[in-house]
Amino acid sequence: MEIFRYLTDLINRVHYLQDIKGQDWRGAQYLLEELLKLKERPYEIGEKKLEEILKGLASRLELLEERAAQELTPYEIVKITRNPQRFTLLDILDNVYDSYTELGGEGEINIDPAVVCARAMISRRVGNKVYMHQVIVIGHEKGHGEEYRTGGSAKPWGNEKALRYMRVAETEGIPIHFYVFTPGAYPIEDYPGAAQQIARNLYFMAKLKVPTVAFISEGGSGGAEAIALADMRLMASRGYYSVISPEGAAAIEGKVKEGQRPPRELIEFCARQLRITAEDNLRFGTIDRIVPEPPLGARRNDYQFFKRLRYEMIRATDEVVLRTKSLRAFRSYALRRQKEEASPPEEFDLYIRWDLSEIEIEKLLEIRSKKYRALSSWAVQEKKSSLKSYLEKTHDLGSRVYHDVRYGVLKQGQKMIQRFMEELSGEGAVILKQVTEPLKVAYDLLAVKRRPRVRIVSSEEQAIEEMGELYVSPLALEDRTVTCPNAEKYGCPDLWVPDLYGEFCGVCPNCGYHFPLEYEWYLRNIFDAGSVKEFNQDIASGNPLGFEGYEKRLAQARRRSGRDSGIITFQARIGGIALVAAMLIADFRQGTVGVAEGEKFIRACDRARVMKRPFLAFIHTTGGIRIHEGTLGVVQMPRCTMAVREYIDAGGLYLVVYDNNSYAGPVASFLGCSPYQFAIRSTRIGFAGPRVIRETTGEDIPPDYHSAENALRRGHIQGIWDRRELRKKLYQALLTMGGKNLYYR
Amino acid sequence: MAFDHQEINKLLQQLRANPYRYHVVTTPHTGYLRAFLVKEGDKVIGPRGKWLEKPGTKLFVLERERNEKIIRAPLEGEVYKIYQNLLGKFVEAYQPVVEIRHALTQEEIIAEILQRTLHIVRAPEKARYFLAPQLAQRLEKKGLGQVLIQPGEEMLIMSFMKRETPVIHQGKPMVVFRIFFSRQQMVEQGAPLLGLCLPEEVPYIEKLISRVKEEWPSQSA
Numbered sequence: 001m002e003i004f005r006y007l008t009d010l011i012n013r014v015h016y017l018q019d020i021k022g023q024d025w026r027g028a029q030y031l032l033e034e035l036l037k038l039k040e041r042p043y044e045i046g047e048k049k050l051e052e053i054l055k056g057l058a059s060r061l062e063l064l065e066e067r068a069a070q071e072l073t074p075y076e077i078v079k080i081t082r083n084p085q086r087f088t089l090l091d092i093l094d095n096v097y098d099s100y101t102e103l104g105g106e107g108e109i110n111i112d113p114a115v116v117c118a119r120a121m122i123s124r125r126v127g128n129k130v131y132m133h134q135v136i137v138i139g140h141e142k143g144h145g146e147e148y149r150t151g152g153s154a155k156p157w158g159n160e161k162a163l164r165y166m167r168v169a170e171t172e173g174i175p176i177h178f179y180v181f182t183p184g185a186y187p188i189e190d191y192p193g194a195a196q197q198i199a200r201n202l203y204f205m206a207k208l209k210v211p212t213v214a215f216i217s218e219g220g221s222g223g224a225e226a227i228a229l230a231d232m233r234l235m236a237s238r239g240y241y242s243v244i245s246p247e248g249a250a251a252i253e254g255k256v257k258e259g260q261r262p263p264r265e266l267i268e269f270c271a272r273q274l275r276i277t278a279e280d281n282l283r284f285g286t287i288d289r290i291v292p293e294p295p296l297g298a299r300r301n302d303y304q305f306f307k308r309l310r311y312e313m314i315r316a317t318d319e320v321v322l323r324t325k326s327l328r329a330f331r332s333y334a335l336r337r338q339k340e341e342a343s344p345p346e347e348f349d350l351y352i353r354w355d356l357s358e359i360e361i362e363k364l365l366e367i368r369s370k371k372y373r374a375l376s377s378w379a380v381q382e383k384k385s386s387l388k389s390y391l392e393k394t395h396d397l398g399s400r401v402y403h404d405v406r407y408g409v410l411k412q413g414q415k416m417i418q419r420f421m422e423e424l425s426g427e428g429a430v431i432l433k434q435v436t437e438p439l440k441v442a443y444d445l446l447a448v449k450r451r452p453r454v455r456i457v458s459s460e461e462q463a464i465e466e467m468g469e470l471y472v473s474p475l476a477l478e479d480r481t482v483t484c485p486n487a488e489k490y491g492c493p494d495l496w497v498p499d500l501y502g503e504f505c506g507v508c509p510n511c512g513y514h515f516p517l518e519y520e521w522y523l524r525n526i527f528d529a530g531s532v533k534e535f536n537q538d539i540a541s542g543n544p545l546g547f548e549g550y551e552k553r554l555a556q557a558r559r560r561s562g563r564d565s566g567i568i569t570f571q572a573r574i575g576g577i578a579l580v581a582a583m584l585i586a587d588f589r590q591g592t593v594g595v596a597e598g599e600k601f602i603r604a605c606d607r608a609r610v611m612k613r614p615f616l617a618f619i620h621t622t623g624g625i626r627i628h629e630g631t632l633g634v635v636q637m638p639r640c641t642m643a644v645r646e647y648i649d650a651g652g653l654y655l656v657v658y659d660n661n662s663y664a665g666p667v668a669s670f671l672g673c674s675p676y677q678f679a680i681r682s683t684r685i686g687f688a689g690p691r692v693i694r695e696t697t698g699e700d701i702p703p704d705y706h707s708a709e710n711a712l713r714r715g716h717i718q719g720i721w722d723r724r725e726l727r728k729k730l731y732q733a734l735l736t737m738g739g740k741n742l743y744y745r
Numbered sequence: 746m747a748f749d750h751q752e753i754n755k756l757l758q759q760l761r762a763n764p765y766r767y768h769v770v771t772t773p774h775t776g777y778l779r780a781f782l783v784k785e786g787d788k789v790i791g792p793r794g795k796w797l798e799k800p801g802t803k804l805f806v807l808e809r810e811r812n813e814k815i816i817r818a819p820l821e822g823e824v825y826k827i828y829q830n831l832l833g834k835f836v837e838a839y840q841p842v843v844e845i846r847h848a849l850t851q852e853e854i855i856a857e858i859l860q861r862t863l864h865i866v867r868a869p870e871k872a873r874y875f876l877a878p879q880l881a882q883r884l885e886k887k888g889l890g891q892v893l894i895q896p897g898e899e900m901l902i903m904s905f906m907k908r909e910t911p912v913i914h915q916g917k918p919m920v921v922f923r924i925f926f927s928r929q930q931m932v933e934q935g936a937p938l939l940g941l942c943l944p945e946e947v948p949y950i951e952k953l954i955s956r957v958k959e960e961w962p963s964q965s966a
Contacts, residue, residue, distance in 0.1 A: 478811075479811070480810055480811030480812055481809065481810040481811070481812040482812055483812060483814055494774075494809065494810065494812055496810065700794075700795055702795075702796045702798070703796055703798040
C-alpha cells in the first residue's frame with residue numbers, strides 16, 4: 001500500500017513538472033509513461049522489484065526537477081503559482097494555524113467562496129510553555145479546481161465581507177493576517193462595485209488600528225491590493241505579484257484580437273519585462289521579505305513549508321508590534337531573526353503580546369504611513385537644481401508655518417471667541433426680549449410704516465457668473481459637421497463643428513451627449529482666469545523596470561503632449577475659492593498612473609493639507625495603472641489612498657470629477673475612496689473594460705454597462721453634471737460640502 | 746368566417762413564389778453619395794448581438810458638409826439592386842439607394858400568416874398580464890386550440906401596481922390559439938397578448954402551419 005502511494009505521488013510530481021515546463025520537456029513524458037505502466041500492474045512485478053524500479057525512476061525525476069528549478073523563467077513561475085497542486089489558503093489554515101472558525105460562509109454556501117475570512121489561533125512555544133495568539137485571517141481561496149471559487153477572484157461583495165471582518169478585528173484589537181491568492185478581482189460593477197469596494201478597503205486599511213501582515217502568493221493587481229495594504233508584506237519565493245497577468249499584457253502589447261491567444265514568446269517576454277517575481281519585487285521594495293519555498297514551489301502537502309510560513313507569520317507580526325514599542329527592542333529582535341534565517345527554530349525565545357496601547361496604535365499608523373509614502377520613491381525622477389529644490393523646501397516650510405498659524409492658531413482662537421460671543425448674545429437676547437417685547441408689540445401696532453427688510457446681497461452668484469472671455473477648443477476650427485452618436489435614437493440633427501465646440505461646449509443640444517474635449521478646455525474655462533498655477537512640473541515619468549521598447553513610446557508621449565507625466569497638479573480658484581487640484585490627462589499615455597503620477601498626486605494632496613484648501617481630482621481620462629511600471633505602478637494605489645485618507649482625516653474636502661473614461665486602478669483606490677464623486681455626462685466609469693469582463697466572466701455586457709447613469713444607479717457616484725454648468729456645479733459643491741468653514745473643517 | 750380561405754391560399758402561393766421581403770434603404774438626409782461599399786448580389790447582415798450593439802454591413806457613404814456618414818444594412822439579406830446612377834451626385838432625403846432582398850425564415854412566415862389569420866388581442870396598457878383563473882384551468886386541461894371563450898367572458902387580468910382590471914372578450918365565441926406573453930412579463934402597450942380564431946378554423950390553421958414548416962427550413966436548422 002505504502003509503495004502504491006509512493007508511485008501515485010511520483011506520477012503527480014511528473015504531472016506537476018509537465019504543467020510547468022511543458023508536456024515533452026527532457027523526456028518527462030517517457031518517464032510518465034513508464035510510471036503509468038507500472039501503475040497498471042503493480043502486483044505482477046512484486047513489491048521488492050517495484051521498489052527498486054521506483055527508486056531508479058525517482059532519482060531520474062529528482063534530477064529533472066533540479067534542472068527545471070535551475071532554468072525557471074518568470075512565466076513558469078506564474079504557472080507554478082496557478083497550479084491546482086499548489087497550496088491554498090485553506091491548506092494554510094489547516095497546517096499553519098492551530099484551530100480556526102470560518103466566518104461569513106463555508107465552502108459553496110458563502111457570500112463569496114473566493115474570499116475566506118476566519119478567526120484563527122496560532123501558537124508559539126517558548127520553553128515549555130505554549131502561548132496562543134488570536135488573529136483574523138482574511139484571504140483569497142483558489143480551491144483545487146472548484147468552479148465556484150472563481151479561481152480566487154473576489155467579487156465586490158467578497159471584498160466587502162473582507163472589510164467587515166477587518167472592522168471586527170479592529171473592534172477586538174487583534175492582528176490580521178492577509179493571504180493574497182488572486183489573479184485579479186472579479187470585474188463586475190454590481191453594487192458595491194469591484195473598483196469602489198477595493199477603494200473602500202484600501203481607505204479603511206490605510207488607518208486600520210491593528211497590526212497587519214500580508215502574504216502574497218498570487219498578487220494580481222487591484223484584486224490583490226484590496227487586502228494587501230499591510231504593515232509587513234511577505235511574498236512566497238515562487239509567487240508572482242504583478243500589475244496585469246502576462247497574458248493580458250501580451251494581448252495589449254501584441255494588439256491581439258479578442259478570442260485569440262497571444263503567442264507564447266510574447267507572453268514569456270511580458271512576464272520577463274513586468275518584473276513579477278519575488279526577487280524583483282524585493283529589489284524594488286514593493287514587498288518586505290521572501291518566504292522560501294521548495295525550488296519548484298510548495299504543494300499542498302509540503303509540511304516543511306507550512307512550518308516555515310508559520311514561523312515567518314509569527315515573526316512578521318512580532319516585528320510589526322515591536323516597532324511600535326521601542327526601537328532598541330526591535331533592533332535586537334531583528335538581529336536575532338537574521339541569525340535564524342537559514343534554519344528557523346521550533347521554539348521562540350520570547351513571548352510578545354500582540355495587543356497595542358493607544359500610543360502604540362498611533363505609532364503603528366505613523367510607521368505604516370511612512371512605509372507607504374516611501375515605497376517607490378527611489379524611482380521618482382525629478383529634474384531640479386539643488387538651489388531650486390532648496391528654495392522650494394524653504395518655501396514649503398514657510399507656507400506650512402503660515403497656514404498653521406493662519407488656520408490653526410488664529411482660526412481656532414477666532415472660532416472660540418466667536419462661539420463664546422454667540423452663546424453670550426443668545427442668552428442676552430432672551431433676557432432683553434422679555435423686557436422689550438411688550439414695547440415692540442405696541443410699536444408695531446401703532447406704526448403705520450413698515451420697517452424695510454434687510455436685503456442680503458449675494459456676492460457669490462456674481463463671482464461665479466463673472467468669467468472673462470471663453471476659451472474655445474481648437475477642434476472648433478474645422479468647417480464641417482459631425483453626427484451625434486445618438487442621432488438614430490433621438491433624431492439629433494448634424495452639428496456644425498464651430499458651433500458644437502464653440503457655443504455648445506461640445507454638447508449636443510438635442511440629446512445632451514458630451515463630445516470629448518481636450519483638458520486645456522477645462523483648465524481655461526472652469527477655473528478663474530489666470531488663477532491656475534502649476535507645481536511639480538519637473539517630476540517626469542520614467543522607465544523604472546527597464547521595459548524594452550517603452551522608452552520610445554514615452555518619448556513619443558512627451559513630444560505629443562508637451563508634458564512629462566500624465567498628471568497636472570496646480571493651485572487655482574473657482575469663483576474666488578482657492579483650491580488645489582490634480583488632473584489626469586488623456587494626452588499622456590491615456591492618463592495611466594505610474595510612479596511620477598502617484599508622487600505628484602501625493603504631493604498635491606499634501607499641499608492641500610498644509611495649505612488647508614479643498615482638493616479636487618479632475619479625471620480627464622485614466623486608463624488605469626501603467627503596466628510598463630509593473631508593481632511600482634500598483635503600489636501607487638495604496639500610496640495615494642494613504643495620502644487621501646490623511647488629508648480627509650485632517651479635515652479636508654476631497655472632490656472627484658470624472659470625464660471621458662475612468663477605469664481600473666485609480667478608480668479602485670484614490671478616486672473611488674472619495675465620499676464625493678461626480679461624473680460629467682457621457683463619461684464611462686468602471687473597473688475593467690468590456691473585453692476583460694467577457695474574457696473573465698464569460699458573459700457579455702450591454703454597451704452602456706459603464707455609463708455614468710449606470711454608475712449613479714449603482715451608487716458609485718453622487719451625481720451627473722453637465723459640462724456647460726461644470727464651473728457653477730463645482731462652485732456650488734465646494735460651498736455646500738465645504739460649508740461655512742470651506743477651507744477646513 | 747373571420748378570414749377568406751382563398752385569400753390565405755393566395756398568400757401561401759405568393760410566399761411560395763417569392764419568399765422574400767424587399768427592404769429599400771433610403772438616404773436619411775440630403776448629401777452627396779460618395780461611394781457604394783457593396784456590390785449587387787453581396788450578402789449583408791443587419792445589427793447583431795444581444796443588444797444589437799454590433800452594427801450591420803456598411804452599404805454606402807453619404808456626405809453632407811464634409812461629414813461622411815456610413816449607412817449600414819438594417820437587416821440580413823442580399824443586395825438586390827443598387828441605384829448606381831446616384832454615385833457622386835447630390836441626393837435628396839429619403840431617396841432609395843440600395844434594395845436588400847431578405848429571405849423570409851420559417852418563423853417570419855408563420856408570424857405573418859398568424860397575423861393575417863388570427864384575431865389578435867393587444868395589451869391595452871403597459872402592465873403584467875395573467876390568464877383569468879378559469880380560462881387558465883381550462884387551458885391546462887384541454888390545451889391550446891381547444892378552449893372556447895364566449896363573449897363577455899373574462900380572458901385576462903391586467904395587473905399594474907396592485908391594480909387589477911379584467912380584460913373581457915367581445916365579439917363572436919372564439920378559440921384561444923396562441924399565447925404571446927409569459928408570466929411576470931411586463932408587456933408594452935399594443936403588444937400582442939392572445940391570438941384567437943373561430944373553432945372551425947383551428948384545423949385549417951394548424952395544417953397551414955405544418956405545411957409552412959415542411960416547406961421552409963427553420964432558421965436554426
